[in-house]
Amino acid sequence: MLEILKQSNNPEVCKPLVEAVIEKAKEFQRKFGRMPAFMEVCGSHTMSLARTGVKPCLKDEVNLISGPGCPVCVTDQRSIDAMIALAEGENRIICTFGDMMRVPGSNKTLLDSKIAGKDIRVLYSPVDAVKVAEDNPDKQVIFLGVGFETTIPILTLMVGEAEKRGIENFSIWMTTKLVEPVLRYLLDAGEVHLDGFLLPGHVSIVLGEESYQYLVDEYHISGVITGFETAELLFGIYKSIDLALKEETAIINNHPSIVSKTGNQVIQQWMDQYLIKCDEAWRGIGVIPNSGLDLKPEYDKYNAKKRFTVEVGEPRKTKCRCGEVIRGLITPNECPLFGKACNPMKPIGPCMVSAEGSCAAFYQYMRESF
Numbered sequence: 001m002l003e004i005l006k007q008s009n010n011p012e013v014c015k016p017l018v019e020a021v022i023e024k025a026k027e028f029q030r031k032f033g034r035m036p037a038f039m040e041v042c043g044s045h046t047m048s049l050a051r052t053g054v055k056p057c058l059k060d061e062v063n064l065i066s067g068p069g070c071p072v073c074v075t076d077q078r079s080i081d082a083m084i085a086l087a088e089g090e091n092r093i094i095c096t097f098g099d100m101m102r103v104p105g106s107n108k109t110l111l112d113s114k115i116a117g118k119d120i121r122v123l124y125s126p127v128d129a130v131k132v133a134e135d136n137p138d139k140q141v142i143f144l145g146v147g148f149e150t151t152i153p154i155l156t157l158m159v160g161e162a163e164k165r166g167i168e169n170f171s172i173w174m175t176t177k178l179v180e181p182v183l184r185y186l187l188d189a190g191e192v193h194l195d196g197f198l199l200p201g202h203v204s205i206v207l208g209e210e211s212y213q214y215l216v217d218e219y220h221i222s223g224v225i226t227g228f229e230t231a232e233l234l235f236g237i238y239k240s241i242d243l244a245l246k247e248e249t250a251i252i253n254n255h256p257s258i259v260s261k262t263g264n265q266v267i268q269q270w271m272d273q274y275l276i277k278c279d280e281a282w283r284g285i286g287v288i289p290n291s292g293l294d295l296k297p298e299y300d301k302y303n304a305k306k307r308f309t310v311e312v313g314e315p316r317k318t319k320c321r322c323g324e325v326i327r328g329l330i331t332p333n334e335c336p337l338f339g340k341a342c343n344p345m346k347p348i349g350p351c352m353v354s355a356e357g358s359c360a361a362f363y364q365y366m367r368e369s370f
Helices: 002-006 011-032 043-051 077-087 098-102 110-115 128-135 152-165 179-189 201-207 209-219 230-245 265-274 297-302 322-326 358-365
Strands: 037-042 063-069 092-096 119-122 140-147 170-176 196-200 222-226 251-253 275-282 286-295
Touching: 011 230, 037 043, 037 179, 043 063, 043 196, 043 230, 043 358, 063 179, 063 322, 077 092, 077 110, 077 170, 092 098, 092 128, 098 110, 098 119, 110 119, 128 140, 128 152, 128 170, 140 152, 152 170, 152 265, 152 297, 170 286, 170 297, 179 209, 179 286, 196 201, 196 230, 201 209, 201 222, 209 222, 209 251, 222 230, 265 275, 286 297, 322 358
Parallel strands: 037 063, 037 196, 092 119, 092 140, 140 170, 196 222, 222 251
Antiparallel strands: 275 286
16 A cells, blocks of 8 residues: 555545545544644645645645744754855855755845855755865865754764865854754644644654654654655545544554664664754744754864854844744745745745745745635
8 A cells, every 4th residue: 555655646546535535624623623733844745735736625624734844944044144154254165955045144145145256056965065175175165054854964974974084174064953852842832733743754764753752642642754745645644634533642654664663773873973962043933952963072173163253143134924934823825025025036034945945835836726
């Protein structure tokens, strides 16, 4: 069954699943007098649900709420300003993922700095930054390390590679985020009512199924680990409604062929070797204690925050409501800037820029459906 689901954007598979989800949701509504509500934690889930038409199709039956799982979107405004300021320094090469280039800082973007002549390079393989450093020994090469548990292992791989090659002019500006602390924040804050979470398959490969047990034991809420194909998402939604309907709580692994109970132990040990937990600031939330990972002190020579002094002022305030979108409090079209002052050609907030952003997904695929 799961093999079929993985291959499936096939209407012959998806249509019956849609009908089953709707029937299950109606059953829930008859019992509880409201729609079931689930948060897709991951930005890739958000984009997939929008692009495939699942979210518009279910909008009157299931409340699917976008969560804080896009690394670009949750990066604090002050951090964005700091990374842009870092790029302004002399004799530096900044390497980054493409999404970061157009994220607005208070006064400019990385793309603006690149146009002005700064050496800023978009890499598809982060480890290539080490090669850039090797090829440019007279310059400091800094990689902007933004990401969740899916990206963090690659950052440690970069440090290991720099060590192996004896490269001294390479460092990472770490601004990483962890899933568990922000889910705990959302549940503790109680700002949004949820019947469960759709949990990201790729993060779960690293963390493992058992890493979410706190949701059940401490918060009495369910989670379904799911992949990104249409049928996988529909099956995940179906299982989520089924659990809520039965008033049961559990963690269901809908991705068992690649997500184990305890996760990838090799990667976890690798991360433990290089990284320690640190406080991180989240857009629209503020600092969450121990919600990120930074390099251990013995790797300070690869830590750009230890090697370079960057001073930024108070971020410029706008009417952008990305912070509330990330927390599931509003939908993108409830922001007064959405589709007007803020659009893909001229984004005001990161949720409109990122390939995993809620506002970008809503603008591209759903703005005429809601």
